[in-house]
Amino acid sequence: MSRTSRLISVLAAPTSPSLSTSDPQAPAVAVLPVTAAAAARAEAIAERLGVACLDPEQADAPDELLLVRVDNRIELRPPCSWGLPDFHIDYLSGALGHRLRQGVHAAPMLARACGVRGRSCPHILDLTAGLGRDGMLLASLGCQVTLVERQPLVGLLLEDALLRAAQALPWVRERVELIVTDALESSDLPVCEVAYLDPMFPARDKTAQVKKEMQLFHRLVGRDSDSDRLLERARGLAHQRIVVKRPRKAPFLANRPPSGSITGKTTRYDIYPVT
Known part of the structure; x- marks a missing residue:
């Protein structure tokens, strides 16, 4: 092309880049579809990154760094302990x-x-x-x-x-x-x-x-x-x-x-x- x-x-x-963050106490990474309609895309992302794909009912999981499929975009949701807002x-x-x-x-x-x-x-x-x-x-x-x-x-x-x-x-x-x-x-x-x-x-x-x-x-x-x-x-x-x-x-x-x-x-x- x-x-x-x-x-x-x-x-x-x-050689695949490391998925880990620079934080030595970094939480696990997971993908979360906010709605059932976003589940297929979320599962594809999780498979690509080699991480878990959560059920939408786990939206309040406090100890994981979440990739969240919201509406038409992907957001990063930090753990509650980080005290930081969602990011895209x-x-x-x-x-x-x-x-x-x-x-x-x-x-x-x-x-x-x-x-x-x-x-x-x-x-x-x-x-x-x-x-x-x-x-x-x-x-x-x-x-x-x-x-x-x-x-x-x-x-x-x-x-x-x-x-x-x-x-x-x-x-x-x-x-x-x-x-x-x-x-x-x-x-x-x-x-x-x-x-x-x-x-x-x-x-x-x-x-x-x-x-x-x-x-x-x-x-x-x-x-x-x-x-x-x-x-x-x-x-x-x-x-x-x-x-x-x-x-x-x-x-x-x-x-x-x-x-x-x-x-x-x-x-x-x-x-x-x-x-």
């Missing part, structure tokens, strides 16, 4: 949804760092997809974007969000590919023009809701303690540049100074040309 007509895909890793990824509402529909006016610093200018839209390989927000912004500008995520639970939430977004934003199916694998281990990643890295770092947003969202995300994926190795891995995959997103005052990744940086009030994009 040609890249311009590529559907969203989730590819199995050569959404590209159609709020400020992000507005920016994605704007397209050409979205994320000027990000676009400049990745070399997006006019009709010049490089293929972006996002090796730390996470919530997929930057990748989606780049795709809205016209870039082909390959999202790589190694945490299977996050990968499932990403896939669900992309499929929902594609119903309202036709370009998602044309430009976005999702691969669930460990970028440090996989030998099947595509060569690209720009490799993009956004290693996990403590959230600096001031609103309580964002902090709770990132608390849950930290529990799932940790802080990317091996992110220094990704910089070297990216050199073998990009043939124009590597872009690393960092908090404005954070140290350089792997202590390697970039050739240049684009700096905003809270965020810095470090640029490493590939020679």
